[in-house]
Amino acid sequence: MSTVTAGEAARLSGWRTYLRNLWRWREFGWFLAMGNLMARNASTSLGLFWWVINPLIMAGIYFLVFGVIFDGRSGEEHFIAWLLSGVFVFNYTATAMTSGANSILANGRLLVNIRFPRLVLPLSAVVETGIGFVLSIAVYYVIAWPANGVAPGPGLVWLPAAFALHTLFNLGLAAWTARLAIPFRDINNLIPHITRLWFYLSPIIWPLSLIESRGGWMEQIASLNPMFGMLSFYRTALMGRPLDTGAFLLTLAWALLIGLGGILSFVRHEGNMARHL
Amino acid sequence: MSSAVVSVNGVGVRYRAYVERNSTLRRAAARGRLRETAVVVALEDVSFEVQRGETLGLIGDNGAGKSTLLRVIARTMRPDSGSVAVRGETSTLLQLGAGFNLELSGSRNVYLSGLAHGLRKAEINRLFGDIVDFAGVAEAIDRPLKSYSSGMVSRLAFSISMHLMPDILLLDEVLAVGDAGFREKSRSAMRELLARGGTVMVASHALRMMVQMCDRVLWLDRGRVRGLGQAETVIEAYTRSLPPAAG
Ligand SMILES: Nc1ncnc2c1ncn2[C@@H]1O[C@H](COP(=O)(O)OP(=O)(O)OP(=O)(O)O)[C@@H](O)[C@H]1O
Ligand SMILES: [Mg+2]
Numbered sequence: 001m002s003t004v005t006a007g008e009a010a011r012l013s014g015w016r017t018y019l020r021n022l023w024r025w026r027e028f029g030w031f032l033a034m035g036n037l038m039a040r041n042a043s044t045s046l047g048l049f050w051w052v053i054n055p056l057i058m059a060g061i062y063f064l065v066f067g068v069i070f071d072g073r074s075g076e077e078h079f080i081a082w083l084l085s086g087v088f089v090f091n092y093t094a095t096a097m098t099s100g101a102n103s104i105l106a107n108g109r110l111l112v113n114i115r116f117p118r119l120v121l122p123l124s125a126v127v128e129t130g131i132g133f134v135l136s137i138a139v140y141y142v143i144a145w146p147a148n149g150v151a152p153g154p155g156l157v158w159l160p161a162a163f164a165l166h167t168l169f170n171l172g173l174a175a176w177t178a179r180l181a182i183p184f185r186d187i188n189n190l191i192p193h194i195t196r197l198w199f200y201l202s203p204i205i206w207p208l209s210l211i212e213s214r215g216g217w218m219e220q221i222a223s224l225n226p227m228f229g230m231l232s233f234y235r236t237a238l239m240g241r242p243l244d245t246g247a248f249l250l251t252l253a254w255a256l257l258i259g260l261g262g263i264l265s266f267v268r269h270e271g272n273m274a275r276h277l
Numbered sequence: 278m279s280s281a282v283v284s285v286n287g288v289g290v291r292y293r294a295y296v297e298r299n300s301t302l303r304r305a306a307a308r309g310r311l312r313e314t315a316v317v318v319a320l321e322d323v324s325f326e327v328q329r330g331e332t333l334g335l336i337g338d339n340g341a342g343k344s345t346l347l348r349v350i351a352r353t354m355r356p357d358s359g360s361v362a363v364r365g366e367t368s369t370l371l372q373l374g375a376g377f378n379l380e381l382s383g384s385r386n387v388y389l390s391g392l393a394h395g396l397r398k399a400e401i402n403r404l405f406g407d408i409v410d411f412a413g414v415a416e417a418i419d420r421p422l423k424s425y426s427s428g429m430v431s432r433l434a435f436s437i438s439m440h441l442m443p444d445i446l447l448l449d450e451v452l453a454v455g456d457a458g459f460r461e462k463s464r465s466a467m468r469e470l471l472a473r474g475g476t477v478m479v480a481s482h483a484l485r486m487m488v489q490m491c492d493r494v495l496w497l498d499r500g501r502v503r504g505l506g507q508a509e510t511v512i513e514a515y516t517r518s519l520p521p522a523a524g
Contacts, residue, residue, distance in 0.1 A: 021395075028392035035385065113376040114369075114393045115352050271355035274348060275292055 018267060021117045028116065029124035032107075033131070055136035058091065059084050059143060066205040075207035078239060081144035085238045086204030086231055088140055092133040093170050093227070094195040099125040100174025101181035101188055108277040118270035119263065122174040130167055140238065150239055158237040165255040166230060172255075172262030179266045182276045202227035223247075226254040281326035282445060282476045283350055287359035290320040290345050290500075319345040320356070321500045327478065330471055334491035334508060335480035336515055341497040343480035344372065347447045350478065368445035369394065369438045373431065373454070379423040383414060383433060386422055390437050404440045411466075412436035413459070428454045439466045446470060448479040452486070464490070484512050 062083055076082045103125040104111070104118075111118065137159075144150040180187050202225055203211075211222050222228060229250035235241045293314050320342045327333050335343040348354040349361055351370035376393070377386050387408055391401040409415050412432040414425070422430060431454045438446060446467070452460060467477055467490075481487055487494060487508060494511040496504035504511045 024395055025392070027398050028389075028395075031388060031392050031398075035381070035389070109376055109378075110389075110393050112348065112353055113351070113372055114390070116393055116395060274354045275290075 018117060018119075022119060022123075025116050025120050029120040029127065032103075032121070032124040033128040051132050051135045052139055054132075055088055055091070055139045056143075058087055059139070062087050062205065075209035078144070078148040078150055079207075080147040081140075081150040081239050082207065082235070083205060084140045084144055085235055086202065088133065088136040089166070089231060089234050090199055090202060090204055090227065091136070092129060092166065093173065094199070095129045095132070096126050096170035096174045097177050097191050097195065098188075099129055101177040101191065103174070104178045104273065105181055105185075105188075105277075112274045112277055117267075118273060119175065119266060122178040122266065123171060125178075126167060126171045126174050129170070130163075134163075137238070144238075153240040155237050155240045155243075158233065158243070162230075162233045162237050162251075165233070165251055168259035169226065169230070169251075169255040172257075172259035175262035175266035176258075179262075179269050179273075182273055198225075198227065201225055203231055223250070226251070226258065229254065280329050282329045282331075282364050283327040283478075284362045285326070285346075285350070285359070286324050286361070288320055288323045288346075288349060288356045288361060289318075289358040290342070290349060290354070290356050292317040292319055318500050320349070320497075322359070323497075323500070323502055324359075325495060325502065325505055327476055329476055330474055331493065332467075332471065332477040332479065332491045334487045334494040334512075335478065335497060336482070336484065336487060336494055336512065337497035337503075338499075340499075342500045343497055344449050346497065347372075347449050347478065347480060350445075351447055363445065367394075367441070367443045368447055369441050369443040370447040370449065371434055371438050371451045372449040373427070373451060376434065377422055377430065380421055382421055383418040383425070384409075386433070387418075387437060390434070391441070394441055396441070408433075408436045408440050411439070411462070428456060428459070431455055432459055435463055439463075439470070443470075443475065445476045445478070448477065448481075450481055452479070453481060453483050484516065488512055 063080065066083065067079060100122040103121040107121055110116075141150075141152060145152075177187060177191065201222070203222075211219050229244075229247040232241070232244050232247035233251050236243045294317055323342075323346065335346065337343055345354070347370055349356050350363065351368055352361070352363065353370065376390055378389060381389065384405070387405060388398070388401055391404070392398065396404075409418050412429075412435070414429050414433055417425060417429065422433075425433070431451050435451055435455070452463060455463060471477065477490075479487070479490065491508040493506060494504075494508045495502060496511050496515050504514055
């Protein structure tokens with residue numbers, strides 16, 4: 001009985017030490033995130049504007065394809081706001097996965113030589129991506145407001161919660177891809193396919209009425225997709241849609257499951273990362 | 278209790294490396310898997326202790342496991358078996374050209390490396406001038422590191438490590454590339470570190486330098502300890518084991 005307690009205490013103090021170290025290395029993480037931002041800034045003539053231009057171009061292309069060519073507006077009154085919120089939210093996740101995998105591979109020389117909590121690497125990748133996402137929310141309003149009359153409303157009080165859960169979820173994914181990228185480099189080839197499939201399976205370019213009209217089982221399967229609740233929650237914040245409590249709870253559960261699971265798995269394996277590089 | 282700063286007990290490390298053979302899909306199918314892996318035993322049952330204030334040298338053929346051993350002691354790598362106990366606050370490991378981002382400028386690399394070692398930005402601000410002066414790369418500090426010579430990179434790396442004030446300094450082949458002036462400078466910096474109770478472990482193929490610097494030498498042979506003792510004795514035994522040079 002006493003040994004169990006001792007073991008648990010040791011594990012708890014291990015986590016406390018890890019978190020304390022993570023905090024001690026916060027400036028390092030910030031430096032990495034900012035360094036990538038600045039490098040992009042310095043090496044291109046438009047510099048930081050790309051943070052705004054990229055989402056604009058992305059929005060333009062999706063609108064051209066799914067708003068004009070395939071006229072998806074039929075089932076969704078505020079189609080542009082629907083599309084843009086979906087594209088930007090999803091893009092934060094997709095980019096976090098890619099840059100999570102790269103964060104470890106790109107810093108191999110540091111990993112082999114210097115001892116620091118490895119979680120700093122995917123964490124700073126997510127922070128960097130998150131900054132871009134926050135900027136794209138501004139872009140969202142610049143377009144969605146005049147185009148669809150979707151102005152910032154009281155729903156915005158949900159935005160910090162949505163962003164926090166989303167970020168935890170993305171950190172978990174980035175930690176998974178970072179950890180898997182070392183023994184399986186193939187993951188870099190796989191991620192684009194996974195995210196593309198995931199994108200089309202999520203209610204981004206198609207309205208909810210599309211699956212609601214197909215009957216119960218399809219709706220149930222579709223809502224297993226973590227992006228379902230996430231997007232619903234975000235659209236409460238960004239489009240003033242009514243809060244769906246079920247969707248919120250599902251998002252919370254996914255964020256905790258993927259977020260904490262990814263972090264735990266990463267930390268458990270971080271002692272072996274240097275040897276595979 | 279002994280005054281050992283580092284005690285290494287039965288440490289074993291295996292790497293798993295992919296084998297590249299002319300691998301066709303058909304042959305892969307015949308083997309039942311896509312890629313073949315080979316296990317490389319880098320260290321096996323290595324045990325020794327390092328005392329406070331000591332300089333321990335690591336010698337051995339290429340691939341003997343010296344760099345691996347230093348990584349395990351720096352705790353950037355977990356051993357497969359055995360254990361490493363390190364008493365004393367901090368250790369820094371220095372390997373050729375490692376720990377840097379070659380695309381970034383020298384000064385950004387000073388910050389990157391310092392922060393990665395857990396220093397605060399304010400501390401690096403304070404140390405920055407000294408680090409650059411000691412390395413003697415002041416006029417190149419805003420250029421990307423890829424424009425440095427390998428000696429310049431090592432000087433900068435060594436200078437950063439010394440200014441981190443580690444209790445244990447782990448050097449892997451870094452001293453060999455510095456010029457004579459810098460070697461003298463680094464030698465005296467290391468004497469200072471030893472004088473304040475620090476410990477140095479250095480892996481090198483420069484045997485004559487090793488005789489001068491090291492109190493004791495550990496000879497690794499294909500991952501196993503082949504000799505450990507007074508520097509001259511072990512280095513002489515190692516030299517005798519080498520095949521006589523042709524001509
Ligand atoms: N990342 C790796 N993956 C697979 N095998 C590795 C890896 N790093 C080292 N090895 C193998 O482990 C063994 C020990 O390597 P190590 O680099 O420790 O030798 P070393 O004594 O430092 O050699 P050198 O004098 O050339 O620097 C070698 O057989 C090497 O091939
Ligand atoms: Mg080596």
